[in-house]
Amino acid sequence: MIDVKKNNFLLNKEVNTCLNNIIQKKSFANGYIFYGPEGVGKKQTAFQFIKEIFKQFSRSDNVEEIITNNNHPDFLIIEPDSLLATKSSESTDREKKIKSGSEIIKIAQIRHIKTFLSQKSISSEKKIVLIIDAHLLNEAASNCLLKTLEEPSNGILILLTSNLHLLLDTIISRCQIVRFRSFSSKQIKSIFKEYLDTSQLKFNTKLKFEDLINSANGSPNQLLKNIEIWNDFSDEIISKLDSPIKNSLEILEISKLISDKLDIYQQIFLVNLIQTIWWKNTKNIGLVKKLENLKYLLRKNIQPRLVWEITLLKILIEDI
DSSP states (O other): OBBBBBBOOOOHHHHHHHHHHHHHHTTTOOEEEOOTTTTHHHHHHHHHHHEEEEHHHHOOOOOOHHHHTTTTTTTEOOOOOOHTTTTEEHHHHHHHHHHHOOOOOOOHHHHHHHHHHSSSSSSOOOEEETTTTGBOOOOHHHHHHHHHHHHHHEEEEEEESSSSSSSSSSHHHHHHEEEOOOOOOHHHHHHEEEEEEGGGOOOOOOOOOOHHHHHHTTOOOHHHHHHHHHSSOHHHHHHHOSSSOOOOOHHHHHHHHHHOOOHHHHHHHOOOOOOOOHHHHHOOHHHHHHHHHHHHHHTTOOOHHHHHHHHHHEEEHHTO
16 A cells, blocks of 8 residues: 555645635535545545534544544444445455446435434534435435435535536535546646655556556546556556557457456556557547447446457457
């Protein structure tokens, strides 16, 4: 695991200024939506925001530790079922499982919020609910949440999402939007220079740091994960993917090697990376679209070796 030098890594200064103003003025809305791409610090910032709110009302000296450990009596976290089912797993393992397409937030979980908010606060003037991946609310849960937002209460609801358009317009209209933007390549380099222990980075000579930055789509957190995955790749795989493969036998060999050695999460990262590198070298939109379809098929758990073979052979025939 790659460590960072400071605990506030990824916190967005523009967002923090907005949230600090809210805290100082104590002008809390009933609902907030933290919206932006994955891996830009929404969850981390939400936890810091929640800690600062509770510190205003709590007499406890260790309120931050209590919230971090999810032991605060006035704090509730709601997550999609698939995350809850794998709670005992390591965080990286959970991330590999949440893209299956079957995870949702159900109405029973939202009813639990209503029960939670109806109870008197124990150690704070406010009860706070954090809903992770709020775009995974099913229809019944969304309608139930809307009613909760409409009712006066002593609670603050914070919704995290990377897909704002999947939320009901009526839910969005009742919340204050806090927008998290992707980081530019220049910003990411600056962040890593300040916060990352660069001695932990071991790049293969065939890869440029800029390629990893571009494959992260403006997310410093995703870049950290990409570096860790890349460092685990064998030279046998790396050496064959600098450019589109021009030999059908090599395609069959590399497809077998990838499917045997890498899990789905690593394979999707690999597609993102070669998509970035191959586009830079070829500017071929047809090739990029084929790789995009490869990621879609991998997420659908279709036989990895087969979809790699078909995709790379199509690129060989049609795009090289």
